[in-house]
Amino acid sequence: MTTFISGIRIAALITTTTVLAAGCASTTQSGAVGVERKQLLLVSAQQAEQGAATFYAQEKDKYAKAGALNTNPQQTARVRTIAAGLIEQAGAFRPDTRNWKWEVNVINSKQVNAYCAAGGKMAIYTGLLDGLKLNDNEVAAVMGHEIAHALREHTREAMSEALAEQLGISVLAAAFKLGETSTNLLGNAAQIGLTLPFSREKEREADRIGLELMARAGYDPRDAVSVWRKMMSGGGSPPELLSTHPDPANRIKDIEAHLPSVMPLYEAAKRRKSAR
Secondary structure (H helix, E strand, O other): OHHHHHHHHHHHHHHHHHHHHHOEEOOOOOOOOOOOOOEEOOOOHHHHHHHHHHHHHHHHHHHHHOOOEOOOHHHHHHHHHHHHHHHHHHHHOOHHHHHOOOEEEEEOOOOOOEEEEOOOEEEEEHHHHOOOOOOHHHHHHHHHHHHHHHHOOHHHHHHHHHHHHHHHHHHHHHHOOOOOOOOOHHHHHHHHHHHOOOOHHHHHHHHHHHHHHHHHOOOOOOHHHHHHHHHHOOOOOOOHHHOOOOOHHHHHHHHHHHHHHHHHHHHHHHHHHHHO
16 A cells, blocks of 8 residues: 555656746846746746736725725826836836836725736835835835746746645546546646735845846936835834745845846946937
8 A cells, every 4th residue: 555655656756857947937038146046846937927917906996985096196106107107117028018017006094905816907006105214216126026027927937836835736536536526626736826925035036026127227226225124124023025025124135136247237227228
């Protein structure tokens, strides 16, 4: 019996390993900050984007009905202007983002939060903008970080990781004739990918790519440090935006370590702006 079980486990491992090898790729070019990690991408980009679009539409509808969507025209225009500059630079990591149906909205809420879902569906909360009194550079740091999650398709990757784990379970279940377990695998993976926080490794990638995006767009990347310090000094429990992020001290050190790579991009962007 022990030998049989070991054989089943090996079969599950071989199946999962084969799937993992077939699904490994990188969603972005490395950029000046050098993000080159291979990613597990079993779920298609279309599936991830469909899930994100559904979630985003539901959120917009909820806040619109509550009278909390884009309530301040000047603030919304400011955020969209900053986002447009960052989106324009996203092609440095992914040329295909020019075809994304980007959308940016401001939600009137005390939450200190922001996100960019797969396919470029963005939201930023007034609790972040007003509560922390962010300047334009700091807003660009937050939005650049969130855009980076979408460029790297971290939600799709999280869905794929969940699916891979379930695939291994389904192989074992089928061998032991425990019934059909694969019917809802993708649905379960989608729920996990859309609801669970990103890993610290993914958060570090978003910090680095976001830093380069803001520099390329002409926003001072040194202010990326100040915005995270503002969020971390609020007292009490950390805001949702920081729930799984790296240790604050290590995070700031990592950002500062990558500043020399992006400062020339910022200086070049400043020169282009002044020449207009």
